[in-house]
Amino acid sequence: MSLAGLKKQLNKANQSIREKIGGAEATKLDDDFLEMEKKIDTMDELSIELITKTKEYLQPNPASRARLAAQNQFSKIRGQARTTQYPQPEGTLGDCMMKYGRELSEGSVSSEYDWRNYGEALSEMGETLKQMAEVKYNLDATVKQNYLDPLQQLHEKDIKEVLHHRKKLQGRRLDYDCKKRQKEKGSGGMQPGSKVSDDDLRSAMEKFEESKELAENGMYNLLESDVEQISQLQTLANSMLEYHQQSTELMEQLCSKLQSRVDDASSRPRAHHHPKKVTEDLLDHYNGTDSTDAPPAYASISAKERTTWYVETDETESGDLLVDTIADSPSHQHQPPQQPCCKALYDFDPENEGELGFQEGDLITLTNRIDENWFEGTVKGQSGFFPVNYVEVVVPLL
Numbered sequence: 001m002s003l004a005g006l007k008k009q010l011n012k013a014n015q016s017i018r019e020k021i022g023g024a025e026a027t028k029l030d031d032d033f034l035e036m037e038k039k040i041d042t043m044d045e046l047s048i049e050l051i052t053k054t055k056e057y058l059q060p061n062p063a064s065r066a067r068l069a070a071q072n073q074f075s076k077i078r079g080q081a082r083t084t085q086y087p088q089p090e091g092t093l094g095d096c097m098m099k100y101g102r103e104l105s106e107g108s109v110s111s112e113y114d115w116r117n118y119g120e121a122l123s124e125m126g127e128t129l130k131q132m133a134e135v136k137y138n139l140d141a142t143v144k145q146n147y148l149d150p151l152q153q154l155h156e157k158d159i160k161e162v163l164h165h166r167k168k169l170q171g172r173r174l175d176y177d178c179k180k181r182q183k184e185k186g187s188g189g190m191q192p193g194s195k196v197s198d199d200d201l202r203s204a205m206e207k208f209e210e211s212k213e214l215a216e217n218g219m220y221n222l223l224e225s226d227v228e229q230i231s232q233l234q235t236l237a238n239s240m241l242e243y244h245q246q247s248t249e250l251m252e253q254l255c256s257k258l259q260s261r262v263d264d265a266s267s268r269p270r271a272h273h274h275p276k277k278v279t280e281d282l283l284d285h286y287n288g289t290d291s292t293d294a295p296p297a298y299a300s301i302s303a304k305e306r307t308t309w310y311v312e313t314d315e316t317e318s319g320d321l322l323v324d325t326i327a328d329s330p331s332h333q334h335q336p337p338q339q340p341c342c343k344a345l346y347d348f349d350p351e352n353e354g355e356l357g358f359q360e361g362d363l364i365t366l367t368n369r370i371d372e373n374w375f376e377g378t379v380k381g382q383s384g385f386f387p388v389n390y391v392e393v394v395v396p397l398l
Helices: 003-022 031-058 062-077 089-105 116-187 198-223 226-267 278-287 296-300
Strands: 306-311 321-326 341-344 363-369 374-379 382-387 391-395
Touching: 003 116, 031 062, 031 116, 031 198, 089 116, 116 198, 116 226, 341 374, 363 391
Parallel strands: none
Antiparallel strands: 306 321, 341 363, 341 391, 363 374, 374 382
16 A cells, blocks of 8 residues: 555544544435435345345254255365255155055055055155155245345345445545545644645545445435345245145145045954964964864863863973863853853952952952942952952943
8 A cells, every 4th residue: 555545544544533532523415315325224134134034944944054054065175066955854754654654565464454554645645745845945946046046146246336335435535524624724724734735625525426426326226126126026925835836736635645545444344353362372283283273162162161281291391381271071161141240350359448359260240330440249248349450341231
């Protein structure tokens, strides 16, 4: 910087300090100019906030955004052109549903329940969610191209250029006010060594007026570009509308498919599941037969008509293995009870007055149900209350 330029900067700094501290009078600008300055400052802040908040709308997870930005930055450093996409939550949920839907759909179909129905429904919904994620990616690309990029250009070019003219105007105003103050003091004989010529003062005033005109025209043109800015907002709204319409269409199709599956599942007859007893398998093993080839006499007799017996095995030293067999004696065949009753599953020792005690295996006559937890009945000539979860109902109360 030349000596004249350094002196000029010192004079402007001196003038600024005098205005802030010493109360020196600054050249005032018109009200319209000051109002446009406020509007431009607002637009500058607005553009920054809109860019930030729009990106947050498109990519709401801050951790994912930070990780994505870091990965893309590393790719640029390494000279790689690959760009990592933001993980849309719809796509993540869709992948989860499709994974477990495939697992449920694999294997043979059970005669009692078709597990593939639920698995295929999961896969359908997962596929729809992945399609919604693709629609969201299209929204992201469209908004970036048609809204964020023009907004970024507005902030980094148009507004930045206007702010540059305003900063230059401020510097020339300080230079003009400083020379004007020095001119006035020099004319009064107070500082004869700091005289400012009329040409210098006139040159400073012309530069000041030129900067004001450039700054004012720039602010005016920027504020008058509302048609372009509103059109960009309309583009954003149209993109959002298209995204929601496509998502709605996908979800309506999905809901229709799921409703059809619900109707099919509701109309399908339900088979009764009969758990296979482990003792039946053991008996079949030691008899050398398959459970499907069990004798008719064994299949026709209920579990209550079986007694306990022991078979010898070579795998244990004691040789006692408890299995169920059939009581061949007619004395072991009982007629089913006719009155409401239940069978004791455990021993119950009464602790309070009015409770009925019994032993495991006792057949208790039911007389009343007190509530969802207690029965009233008689056994061995005694009557009282007892808990429901200690017994198995044989003949229910009417």
